[in-house]
Amino acid sequence: MLTKADDFPIHQTPEPIAYAGTDRNFYDRYFFNGYAPDGSEFFAAAFGVYPQLNIADAHFSVIRDGVQYCLHASRILNMERMDLTCGPIRIEVLEPLQKLKVVIEPSNGFAAELIFEGRAFPIEEPRFMRRIGPRAFMDYTRLTQNARITGWIEIDGQRRDLQAGTVGSRDRSWGIRPIGAPDPQPPVPMTLGGFFWQWTPLNFVDRSVFFHINADPEGRAWNTRAVIAPDGSGPEAHYETEAAVMGDVNLIAGTRHARGGTLNVPLAQGSASITFEPFLTFLMRGIGYGAPTWRHGGYKGELVVEREDIDLAAVDMASPENVHIQALSRVTLSTPGEAVQTGMGVFEQLIAGPYRPYGLG
Template sequence: MTLSSMDDYPVHQVAEVIRHPGTSDRNFYDRYYFNCHGGDPTLPWLIVGFGVYPNLGVTDCFAVLRHGGDHRVFRASRALGAERSDLAVGPFRIEIEQGLERLRLVLDDDNTGMSFDLTFTGISPATLEARHFQRRLDRVFIDTMRFVQTGSWSGSLTVADETFDVTPDIWRGNRDRSWGVRPVGEPEPPGRAVTETHGSFFWIYAVIACRDHSIVVLLQETSTGERVVDQTQRIWHDRDRPAEWLGRAEHTITFRPGTREPASARLVFTRPGGSVTTVECVPQLANFLGFGTGYGLEQDWRHGMWQGELEVQNSHTLVSDLDDTMKLFCPIDHLTEFTVSDGAESERHGAEHARGLFEFAVIGPHEQYGFTDYTDVAD
């Protein structure tokens, strides 16, 4: 049994060294997600992920960047050692400068077509979301916790031969940290599950950065509209104010013809007392984060899959060359303009305009929107 520097902290949860989670489930994971944007769809829209898979012995990362018509991906994987404070894979690393407040992300220039040295500083407090739990047959399929945080970015970002000065007055985004059990690594034999119809997945994850608060919407539904996860929160930037539930959420999506990509969306939150918050969503720029990053579209590179002691890869593709059919099988992260109308507050001050993330997927059948098969698209 091997110790690491983290074992010197009083953070153990089970009678094991810190490198061993409390479950031997192969699908246990622990990961970071970040996005970074300049609020303008002509600027780069960057998404970064880093994951640790203790029971698979792997750690990996990715950076996927949309800039104009370009889709650039950096990805790397290595054997996971004993040291859990080592947040580096090849030329990429994360430095935790102040827990829950400030983190630095670095991708060194190694001919990947992009590099960056960026620091994320929290604007809202890091806030826990609803626990996500599902069974498939009798096995726990998903059991995760996650926190979310909006923030600003500073530093520099280089794409091809162009370097962007990233300043916190303009460059914003959000991050999340999640851990628990969800499918990772090499695909398992489906067994009896191959005869079950559990493949539908409807998902909305919106993080809206307003002036003095952030709105976070987390929805997952079955094909019939039954909610698996349902949470709407207003997170005040003032650390002394607790987060507020905004009420039951309903959604209306208008799709781009011939796709399942949203042209616009309306989210309506209704509290038991009758007060209503309405959010109009207009996506500005799509980042197809499923392509090349490990979310399951490519069978030779999935999160947690063994790639050897160290493997570093990169790719550059035109967005127009991405397979339209494969877009139907993964969430898409949209840089989005939001208009928030919040009852009496909007009557006094008018609706608020904001930007942020609208992550969306409708995979498989969904009754509300008339999709009956996996490859149906909007008229």
């Protein structure tokens, strides 16, 4: 079946774009987040395409005054991968790799129009490849870019223009990861696995800093890197290292969420350190990550749109659906030979199963 994408030079296989190889877990996703400079508002969006499942879904979520408001949408893809609309949620690529727009048409009390403009050329993270025995659990590529954001968000008739200085991050990832209904046949032999993930896209006055780590239950990293990208820089001007370390992490009692931490990034002039002070918790299930009823790639019907309101003060943060979070954090950067900088970013953490460096069995 030919689709709009076939008229663009983006084919990855000898087949039309409608067919993404043969792995049913293939996905292609947009992610966005943003936050006011005073930390008073946080928002995020996700838009996923699942060609083998013939499904698209999208999510938009905003924290206002202690409540996380969520809008979820899912539809049949109809094998048309270039239609970046799912119910009221739409993505527009205004300038590839530089400027994108997220639009929420009025629905269920939501409306928004947000423009994300990159601060530097996107970074390409190392390819994520992880197997459970012979089975590919993950195999994907991701680009990440910090952005300045303009626009407005309306919830239940209360429209707010974004504050000047609103920033955030956006990413694009594609490849293989578990989506849709779980596989009914587990890997053989059964092993006690674990998944450890930290991700910290940070915005400072004149630069972006990125760090991520995937590690096994013993703390051995299988994918990690830190990047420093000065504003306006191209890919050749990014500083990259796989030797950065997140330390001094202690968990909030009864949860798998970090109370804080210190990232150390080795530089030619000595180690730079970044301290994290989390102060607001965004539940990633609000945009489909680990959501009990809105799992990414789950079949809902021809078109389904639902609203969900989460009272963050009443949530059990120890519940499995609330383990995956982005903690909005104030961050302080100390670099040898430079003045101390303060900024803001997220400390995303997901710890599933055992992680012995933190005493989790």
